[in-house]
Amino acid sequence: MQRFKNILCVVETGKASKPALERAIMLAENNQASLTVVEVIAPVTAGIGIPAGGPISTDLQAAITNAHTQELENLVDPYRKRFDINTKVLAGIPFLEIIREVLRSGHDLVIKIPEKQDWLDRLFGSDDMHLLRKCPCSVWLIKPQASKSYRRILAAVDVDDACPPEELAVHHVLNRQILEMASSLALSDFAELHIGHAWDAIGESVMRGAFMHTPEEEIIAYVEQVREQRANSLDALVREVSSHPKHDGLDYLKPQTHLVKGWASKEIPALAKQIEADLVVMGTVARTGIPGFFMGNTAETILNQINCSVLTIKPPGFATPVTLED
Numbered sequence: 001m002q003r004f005k006n007i008l009c010v011v012e013t014g015k016a017s018k019p020a021l022e023r024a025i026m027l028a029e030n031n032q033a034s035l036t037v038v039e040v041i042a043p044v045t046a047g048i049g050i051p052a053g054g055p056i057s058t059d060l061q062a063a064i065t066n067a068h069t070q071e072l073e074n075l076v077d078p079y080r081k082r083f084d085i086n087t088k089v090l091a092g093i094p095f096l097e098i099i100r101e102v103l104r105s106g107h108d109l110v111i112k113i114p115e116k117q118d119w120l121d122r123l124f125g126s127d128d129m130h131l132l133r134k135c136p137c138s139v140w141l142i143k144p145q146a147s148k149s150y151r152r153i154l155a156a157v158d159v160d161d162a163c164p165p166e167e168l169a170v171h172h173v174l175n176r177q178i179l180e181m182a183s184s185l186a187l188s189d190f191a192e193l194h195i196g197h198a199w200d201a202i203g204e205s206v207m208r209g210a211f212m213h214t215p216e217e218e219i220i221a222y223v224e225q226v227r228e229q230r231a232n233s234l235d236a237l238v239r240e241v242s243s244h245p246k247h248d249g250l251d252y253l254k255p256q257t258h259l260v261k262g263w264a265s266k267e268i269p270a271l272a273k274q275i276e277a278d279l280v281v282m283g284t285v286a287r288t289g290i291p292g293f294f295m296g297n298t299a300e301t302i303l304n305q306i307n308c309s310v311l312t313i314k315p316p317g318f319a320t321p322v323t324l325e326d
Contacts, residue, residue, distance in 0.1 A: 003181075004138075005033045006105065010098055010112035013039055013071035016144040017113050023142055024111045025079050030188070036086040037076050038101060040094040041068050065089050095130040099322040102137055111140045132284050132303065132312055136320040138181075139284075140311045149189040150278040150309075155182035155255075156196050156268050156302070158283070159233035174283045174315040179241045181311060182281040183250045191278070193255040196271045197234050198264035201226040231259055265298045269305035277308050284312040 009024035011017035028035040044061040068089045076085045090097040115127050157175045186193040201223040207214040242250035260267045284299045
């Protein structure tokens with residue numbers, strides 16, 4: 001995980017932010033990285049008896065900010081004996097202020113606890129999904145009940161080469177980053193590493209259609225050809241990463257590979273549940289260079305189904321739509 005040198009940890013004082021904070025501190029110590037801990041509070045808005053931008057609203061905002069600043073200092077003070085930590089209180093819409101802080105300070109990783117979702121049977125709320133879609137750096141959402149170390153980590157990769165040639169290189173780099181980060185974490189946590197890829201023989205349903213009359217043995221041969229191609233691509237990816245001197249620990253981990261037939265949006269969450277993964281490492285952007293295309297439908301569907309911590313990676317060239325200006 002040495003790629004992270006400027007970490008931003010987002011907490012909520014008075015809530016269960018300890019797993020995220022302790023993970024951020026441990027990561028910063030191990031990487032000799034800088035660490036900033038922030039809290040995002042709601043801005044004081046105009047209301048009855050409080051004119052917008054007037055001295056009352058300004059003084060009230062300052063008082064609230066000061067109170068949260070003191071709580072934030074109390075939260076991080078026990079850790080300052082071990083490590084230098086910067087703190088900051090921001091006011092505004094959480095995901096926007098987090099991304100703007102990333103842009104201002106050049107953070108390369110955001111760590112936070114997911115927002116609480118009492119009314120939905122899923123871990124991540126709308127603000128988290130905005131952050132996953134639009135944050136320009138990696139985002140690590142740590143489940144509040146997460147243990148200090150992980151037992152099983154799932155790296156979800158996509159070795160399908162059926163994409164435009166200009167995107168193949170970006171696709172490959174993203175897969176490498178996912179596998180490198182997952183293996184580095186597995187080594188540091190003494191965890192099992194699982195590598196998952198969901199594949200589908202797209203032409204199979206057409207070949208089985210009423211008008212094709214394709215012999216069954218030809219269909220079986222075609223499906224096996226696709227499976228073998230994906231298996232070879234997955235093996236090649238693992239060999240490439242493990243051959244690099246910085247990631248030679250991948251051989252030591254003896255990762256378990258899972259080549260599952262079906263749609264990734266269904267099979268990756270099922271695999272995470274089956275192996276009882278504590279963390280899923282995955283990419284969130286399907287394509288780059290397309291205005292307004294920030295997260296693939298497959299990634300969003302997966303994130304809405306998993307119930308464990310997740311570390312999401314952006315591909316090279318991703319640009320956030322968020323700006324520093326309002």
